[in-house]
Amino acid sequence: MVVRKIAKYAVLIAIALFFLTPVCVMLITSFKPLDEVSLSEMWSLPSAIDFSSYTHAFSELAPNLMNSLYLVIPATLLSAILGAMNGYVLSKWRFKGSEVVFTMILFGMFIPYQSILIPLIQFLNSINLYNSIIGLIFTHVVYGLPITTLMFRNFYANIPDSMIEAAQVDGASFLGIFRQIILPLSITGFVVVAIWQFTNIWNEFLFAVTITNNNAQPVMVALQNLSGSQIVQWNVQMAGALLAAMPTLLVYILLGKYFVRGLLAGSVKG
Amino acid sequence: MKITRDRLMALLFLAPSFLLIVIFVYGFIGWTGWVSLSNWNTLVPDMSFAGLKNYIYLFGDYRFQADLRNTVFFTILFIGFVIILGLGLAILLDQTKKGNSLFRNIFLFPMALSFVVTGVVWQWLLNPSTGFNQFLQVFGIQPKWYTDTNILAGFQWGSIEFGLPVAMIAVVIAAVWQMTGFSLAMYVAGLTGIPDELREAARIDGASELQIYRKVILPMLTPITMSVVIIMAHISLKIFDLIYAMTGSGANFVTDVPGVYMFETTFRGNYYANGAAIAIIMLLLVAVFIVPYLINSRRGAS
Numbered sequence: 001m002v003v004r005k006i007a008k009y010a011v012l013i014a015i016a017l018f019f020l021t022p023v024c025v026m027l028i029t030s031f032k033p034l035d036e037v038s039l040s041e042m043w044s045l046p047s048a049i050d051f052s053s054y055t056h057a058f059s060e061l062a063p064n065l066m067n068s069l070y071l072v073i074p075a076t077l078l079s080a081i082l083g084a085m086n087g088y089v090l091s092k093w094r095f096k097g098s099e100v101v102f103t104m105i106l107f108g109m110f111i112p113y114q115s116i117l118i119p120l121i122q123f124l125n126s127i128n129l130y131n132s133i134i135g136l137i138f139t140h141v142v143y144g145l146p147i148t149t150l151m152f153r154n155f156y157a158n159i160p161d162s163m164i165e166a167a168q169v170d171g172a173s174f175l176g177i178f179r180q181i182i183l184p185l186s187i188t189g190f191v192v193v194a195i196w197q198f199t200n201i202w203n204e205f206l207f208a209v210t211i212t213n214n215n216a217q218p219v220m221v222a223l224q225n226l227s228g229s230q231i232v233q234w235n236v237q238m239a240g241a242l243l244a245a246m247p248t249l250l251v252y253i254l255l256g257k258y259f260v261r262g263l264l265a266g267s268v269k270g
Numbered sequence: 271m272k273i274t275r276d277r278l279m280a281l282l283f284l285a286p287s288f289l290l291i292v293i294f295v296y297g298f299i300g301w302t303g304w305v306s307l308s309n310w311n312t313l314v315p316d317m318s319f320a321g322l323k324n325y326i327y328l329f330g331d332y333r334f335q336a337d338l339r340n341t342v343f344f345t346i347l348f349i350g351f352v353i354i355l356g357l358g359l360a361i362l363l364d365q366t367k368k369g370n371s372l373f374r375n376i377f378l379f380p381m382a383l384s385f386v387v388t389g390v391v392w393q394w395l396l397n398p399s400t401g402f403n404q405f406l407q408v409f410g411i412q413p414k415w416y417t418d419t420n421i422l423a424g425f426q427w428g429s430i431e432f433g434l435p436v437a438m439i440a441v442v443i444a445a446v447w448q449m450t451g452f453s454l455a456m457y458v459a460g461l462t463g464i465p466d467e468l469r470e471a472a473r474i475d476g477a478s479e480l481q482i483y484r485k486v487i488l489p490m491l492t493p494i495t496m497s498v499v500i501i502m503a504h505i506s507l508k509i510f511d512l513i514y515a516m517t518g519s520g521a522n523f524v525t526d527v528p529g530v531y532m533f534e535t536t537f538r539g540n541y542y543a544n545g546a547a548i549a550i551i552m553l554l555l556v557a558v559f560i561v562p563y564l565i566n567s568r569r570g571a572s
Contacts, residue, residue, distance in 0.1 A: 005366065008362055008365060008366050009366060009369075011362060012359070012362055012363075012366065012373050015355075015359065015377070016373055016376045016377070018447075019376050019377055019379075019380065019447065020376060021395070022380075022388075022391045022392065022395060022447070025391065025394070025395060025401075026391055029394075039397070039399050039400040040400070040404070042394070042400045042401060042404060043404060082286070082287050085283045085284070085287070086283070086284055086287050088283065089280045089281075089283050089284045090284070093276070093277070093280035095277065095280070095281070099568060101284070101288055102568070103564055103565070103568050104288075104291065104292075104296075105287070105288065105291050106564055106568075107295070107560070107561075107564060108291050108295040110504050110556055110560040110564075111295065111299070111553055111556065112507070112508040112529070112549065112552040112553055112556055113508075114508075114510075114528075114529060114532045114533070114545075114548070114549035114552055114553075115298075115299050115302050115549040115550060115552060115553040116294065116295065116298035116299060116302060117302075117536070117549065118301075118302055118305055118536065118542055118545065118546055118549070119297075119298040119301040119302060119305075120294070120298060123298075142290050142291075142294045143294070143295075145287050145290065145291060146291070149287065173275075173276055173279070174275075174276035174279040174280055174283075175279060199382055202384070203383065203384030203385070203386070203387075204384075205384065205385065205386050205510070205511035205514075205515075206510055206511060206529075206533070209533075210533070210537055220384050220386045220387075220511075223386055223387070223390065224386050224389075224390075224514070224515050227389075227390045227393070227515065234394060237390055237394075238390075238391070238394075240390075241387045241390045241391055244384065244386075244387060245382075245383050245384065245387045248382045248383065248384070249379070249382055249383070251382070252378075252379055252381075252382035253379075256375060256378070256379075259381075259382060260378065260455050263381065263451075263452060263455050264455060264456065264459055
């Protein structure tokens with residue numbers, strides 16, 4: 001029994017080490033001074049902690065980190081609010097055909113975005129939002145609607161219908177119920193949805209790389225450019241990758257429980 | 271009277287989002303489909319009708335044939351490993367109670383990272399002249415990882431050699447590292463949902479631990495496996511950023527996928543109609559998995 005238990009932990013620890021290896025390599029490499037960065041010394045620890053790769057990476061990525069921040073905050077808020085409105089209607093005010101509407105909205109979550117990219121760019125171009133953060137915000141709000149609607153709909157499904165009915169008997173209207181009953185109960189829902197959208201929009205690449213160039217680029221595009229460039233040393237690339245990953249990693253470390261709930265909600269049934 | 275006003279408000283709440291989805295999802299897919307039937311393969315739009323010319327070109331194209339082959343093998347390996355590893359880890363965590371949340375957090379954190387970050391890091395870890403190869407050197411093996419141009423068990427089919435592209439294994443490793451957390455979380459949720467009484471009852475009936483898993487627990491997890499397969503399949507059919515950041519299309523297109531081809535041919539080469547045709551093929555492949563899944567799960571829910 002004890003032997004089996006030890007064996008189980010050994011397997012778990014081995015796989016956990018495998019999962020942590022990339023982060024360790026990122027950390028080790030990013031703290032190395034330039035003269036210790038060579039392909040043959042990838043696994044050796046730095047002789048002294050050196051922040052120069054971080055200052056270099058930060059100077060390259062800082063404007064793009066700001067772009068990502070300007071993108072992710074409004075896009076997250078707007079898509080969460082719209083999702084809450086849709087979820088309220090689709091769970092508590094169902095009508096004939098509302099299931100069809102919901103399924104139609106859901107399908108938008110699964111499409112390869114390549115299949116809407118050419119018209120989207122033509123459209124953004126025609127309203128002068130191509131290569132702008134506002135254009136990217138708009139894009140993320142629209143294509144974030146399916147997942148935020150799904151999450152709020154499943155979240156509101158757990159609020160008993162009898163509460164709504166009681167409020168109606170008391171004379172509360174559609175908007176009154178939303179404001180006084182639904183929204184106060186939605187805080188967890190907003191946290192889960194906001195974390196999910198924050199992570200997804202921050203990490204997104206396809207829209208970012210096609211809709212923006214140079215000064216409006218979010219951080220993931222800048223990171224990809226940094227790693228594609230031949231003249232940038234890979235300690236700087238690793239420091240850059242860590243900087244770009246830091247916000248979502250911090251959110252995960254601090255609020256991981258809610259992140260996992262979002263993850264599970266993404267599988268349609270919730 | 272009041273009820274009808276509320277009903278109207280409900281429709282007004284939903285209308286903006288629904289309208290956006292109708293235009294930007296369905297309308298735009300229709301427009302992409304129209305572009306894919308046009309002659310727009312230059313910088314200047316040319317919407318004259320070309321019939322299926324772009325599709326016929328793609329299916330005869332060496333690069334696109336390689337993309338389809340790579341997608342098939344990537345999808346199979348990726349889904350297989352994500353499920354085996356996720357299920358295995360979930361069962362292990364189910365049996366060892368101590369330190370569970372720490373392990374779960376370690377297996378799940380790559381889910382919070384961008385595919386671009388994953389690509390940048392694994393590009394170095396699986397670089398043939400550094401990374402893991404420095405350990406493998408001790409055993410005298412030096413895999414060429416994503417730079418390998420060999421096709422395993424290959425045979426000539428169309429203009430390509432059909433078989434497992436060895437370079438794809440490197441991409442699979444990175445993708446599995448990132449996405450295993452998803453299946454693990456799904457299986458952990460499924461296992462916690464199985465009431466303890468059920469296991470107790472099986473134990474009283476004299477079933478061994480292994481039998482309980484095989485006869486009682488695994489069958490109950492089948493719907494979860496179905497969900498994981500569908501979600502992973504659609505991710506793998508759409509995959510773009512990981513490969514674009516990690517390897518690019520590779521020599522002889524050994525790591526190329528439709529997502530990368532679409533991006534490069536459309537936005538770097540200005541072959542808009544060809545790019546649109548690739549996008550429509552990708553959409554159809556995804557729809558084959560997703561539409562039955564959506565209809566099925568909606569029916570079960572209501």
